[in-house]
Amino acid sequence: MRKKILKSSYLAVVCLISGLSSSLLFANENPSTEKLPLDTVVIMDSSGSMKQTDPKQLRKPAAKLFISLLDNDDRLSVVSFSSQAWPITYLTKLETDKQLKQALRATDKISHKGMYTNIHSAIKKGIEFLKESDQINREPIIILMSDGQMDVGNKEKSAQLREQIFEDLLPQLIEHNIKIYSIAFTEASDQELLQEIADATDGRYALAASDDVLHKVFSKIFEQTKQPDMLPLNENKFVVDASINEITIIANKVSDASQIYLKPPMGEKINSTFKSEKIKWFVSTSFDMITIKKPDEGEWKILYSDDDNRAYIVTDIKLRTQFEFNTESYQPELIIKSWFTQNEENESNEELLKNMEVVLEIEHPDDTIETFPVEKANELGEFITRFKPEADGIYGAAIIAKSRTFQRQQIFSFKNTMPTEPEPVKEKTIEAVKKPPAENLESKNPAEEATIEEPKKEDDTMQILIYFGIFNVVLIFIGLNGFLIYRHFKGKKPAPTNSSEK
Structure with missing residues (x-):
């Protein structure tokens, strides 16, 4: 291996x-x-602004390091994007040294001469390559690197495409179980967009605004995926x-x-x-x-x-x-x-x-x-x-x-x-009334003890009233029966006889 x-x-x-x-x-x-083998599409921003935000082009060795760590059963594609997204290599297994070297060389072809930052096109291309991966027992991920906002040169069109990312592309990502690991190079990037699509797909978002962060981001992506x-x-x-x-x-x-x-x-x-x-x-x-x-x-x-x-x-x-x-x-x-x-x-x-x-x-x-x-x-x-x-x-x-x-x-x-x-306190209270464990009662705070004691007092009062009612009913019953017995025997007393009858 x-x-x-x-x-x-x-x-x-x-x-x-x-x-x-x-x-x-x-x-x-x-x-x-x-772990399932990976299908990875590395999508790298090649807009002109990357010349300022990544002057040392550290995204290239960072991507190479990640690529080098992949297994020979994993598949990889490298995609560049500015005004549109286009593949430098298609999804290919890294089974041989030749295939690995080809993948590593692909990152060197990423430039910083593009005019715009079409993130919509980048994600769409990633979905196109990965939409069948989940069905063949492979784990599909997109690593998306960008330093800017969604921009195709027309403000209204750019805003429309940004909305389509959430309305059209995000449901497709979720449907095909494609995770996005997004990396912003500057605070001026569309961090909200990059974080939301990462969170929604159970991926990760990171801001790599300094040279000493980018390689750590790729390290964590490798650890999380492999x-x-x-x-x-x-x-x-x-x-x-x-x-x-x-x-x-x-x-x-x-x-x-x-x-x-x-x-x-x-x-x-x-x-x-x-x-x-x-x-x-x-x-x-x-x-x-x-x-x-x-x-x-x-x-x-x-x-x-x-x-x-x-x-x-x-x-x-x-x-x-x-x-x-x-x-x-x-x-x-x-x-x-x-x-x-x-x-x-x-x-x-x-x-x-x-x-x-x-x-x-x-x-x-x-x-x-x-x-x-x-x-x-x-x-x-x-x-x-x-x-x-x-x-x-x-x-x-x-x-x-x-x-x-x-x-x-x-x-x-x-x-x-x-x-x-x-x-929920209600469930605890009911349970405590049914069978209050000694350790629970000892650990309760005064507010919880009051909550538990209140129903106990109500129960005691109710029991006293019930016993009192029963006692009175018994007394009335005994008195009434005593009176009836007395009347009964009094009515049967023999009448006195006169002397003529004798």
Whole structure:
């Protein structure tokens, strides 16, 4: 399986292994199946304004990095657009090196000489290529990059086409399950349009207004769509075990003048001048890509790179991660389950699991990071934890598993929407009246206790009135019957006899 790379101020380590890996499966997917192959249309703005908004043409190496990370079962098309959209390459599998090189060269043909920004034509062309993908068990996505507003040179016509995106094209995107990952290059872009079509199709929107953001955006798109197997990095260090047959490192540069070095477990540090049949080293202005066959076991370190890096791997032993929202909880609660598999069968090797430390790392929508320990594996070899998001927005999450000689990581993201209405009190009150658990009563605040106590007082009053009524009825019944008995015996008393009768 061909290993690929990612563009970011990012380090990606892509490993071809016969050992350990990770794969994220969403709640609506079968945990035993792999992610569907991608059908991707990369649509790049070639209007004249891109010369100012992307003077270094960073969108090209960013797109190349994403393309390089795709598998040989994925298909790709590159489309350029200004006044109209036209394909540079059609939807083609990346099965051979020739096909991959052709796809990479296609990005170099993107210019910045166009007159207008016809986003309508761009999306329409993407739908044309992807409308049948969902029917043949492939996942269709569009990566749309633009720096401007919908513009065809006529204000009225431009506004009309913008409306048609929502009225005509968006329903088609939803019908064919096509996700849009949109990227705005400036704040002057039509951010509202780009975000709305991304949200409506369950994609993602990002503003890449600076040079150090664009590659990170493509990294996240890759992680969200391919859910790759990964190694965790700590201070640009990563651990290679015996199961790794090949590793590809993408080290992002702090500046154009930076030179990346690698420090292997044994020996001196090396850079792009190092010659070896085992190592291929590609240098660019924003990142280096290093592929190493049969890397030495132990701890490696990337030198003179930034600290926002990734390591992607392929292996036989995989860290599976599945998450779903708890449907029984009114407030959002995420249930996350992780486990290892080997050759698609559950792996509960005690030697592998007994010294394994697992944590959940959450990146909140405000970019703060929080880490939570995960309990030891259960008897089935599963690590289960829960997380309750407390704000709207997109969360990043990572399951990180570490032992002394073995490390794996799985990254995923999810979008959370908090309830707009308060949790219904009525249902709680009724339940409390029926059977008030002691722990619930102890944790209630005064307002809730008043709500619960009020119906109890009403019930007590009603019971007293009922008992009082019954008591009075009984008294009346006894009195009436006593009176009737008295009358009865009085009426039967014998009359006195006179002397003549005697």
